[in-house]
Amino acid sequence: MWSGPRNISTAMLRAWENRPDTWVVDEPLYAHYLTQVTVNHPGVEEVIAHHETDWQRVVRELTGPIPHGRQIYYQKHMAHHWLPHLRGDWVLELRNAFLIRHPAEVLPSLAERMGLPSLRDTGLPQQVELFELVRARTGAIPPVLDAGDVLQDPRSALSRLTAALGVPMSEAMLAWPAGSRPTDGIWAKYWYDAVERSTGFEAPRPKAHVVPPDLQPLLQECIPLYETLAVHRLLAA
Numbered sequence: 642m643w644s645g646p647r648n649i650s651t652a653m654l655r656a657w658e659n660r661p662d663t664w665v666v667d668e669p670l671y672a673h674y675l676t677q678v679t680v681n682h683p684g685v686e687e688v689i690a691h692h693e694t695d696w697q698r699v700v701r702e703l704t705g706p707i708p709h710g711r712q713i714y715y716q717k718h719m720a721h722h723w724l725p726h727l728r729g730d731w732v733l734e735l736r737n738a739f740l741i742r743h744p745a746e747v748l749p750s751l752a753e754r755m756g757l758p759s760l761r762d763t764g765l766p767q768q769v770e771l772f773e774l775v776r777a778r779t780g781a782i783p784p785v786l787d788a789g790d791v792l793q794d795p796r797s798a799l800s801r802l803t804a805a806l807g808v809p810m811s812e813a814m815l816a817w818p819a820g821s822r823p824t825d826g827i828w829a830k831y832w833y834d835a836v837e838r839s840t841g842f843e844a845p846r847p848k849a850h851v852v853p854p855d856l857q858p859l860l861q862e863c864i865p866l867y868e869t870l871a872v873h874r875l876l877a878a
Contacts, residue, residue, distance in 0.1 A: 643720045643771055644740040645764030647750040649788045650717055651836045652843075653740060656799065656814040657715035658824065664711040667826045669699050670722040677724055680762065681755045683831040691827040696727055704734045713808060720764035723771060736806060737775045739768055741870050742788035744863035745850040752856060754832065760859060765866040772870060787874045794877075795842040801875040816841040 644650035651667075658665040672692035675685050682688075693699050707714040716735070723732075744763065751758050760766060775783045784805040791798040795815055803810045819840050821829060829837070852860050 720767035
């Protein structure tokens, strides 16, 4: 699952991890990414010290046998971690899906955590590039799930996603125990406070998404990329 930051991606990780047939991995390319770029993320040195930085070793694990004898291997990826030198056919050995969210909901939250982000930090250009690659190479439109649709009706949205992926829907995906997980990255203490309190997907709350003036230029860059993907999102029949 290729996502951007602040995009219910960890809640989605919880949903899949709660299935008895699924093993999950949390942003396995993050540590390597941090060795290649300079970003204002909390705990950079800690992440590098605790997680695998050799991307080729990570890829071998991602494309190898599913750990612990499970039937499904759910991989939570941040699309901006897919750096140019990671491009390659290994991605096509996976079944790729995309989790998107309107940038007006993402950008203020992201800026609170890391300061003024760049377009690269949103993951949207990388999501579009990877989406087009997968579509061109497979001849099929990969599944696109919008966070807004998930929060509005989790059962329906997850049913559409699992059907598109050819796996059975599980009611276990709709609720999970609060707290941290051994599978969480070391960065959880900086980013996962809300999801650690959660026991399911939070119902959407009516609110005006006010994007401050300093984020408006970035918002205008993001919207066409978001819309490129949103036109393909999984909708109720």
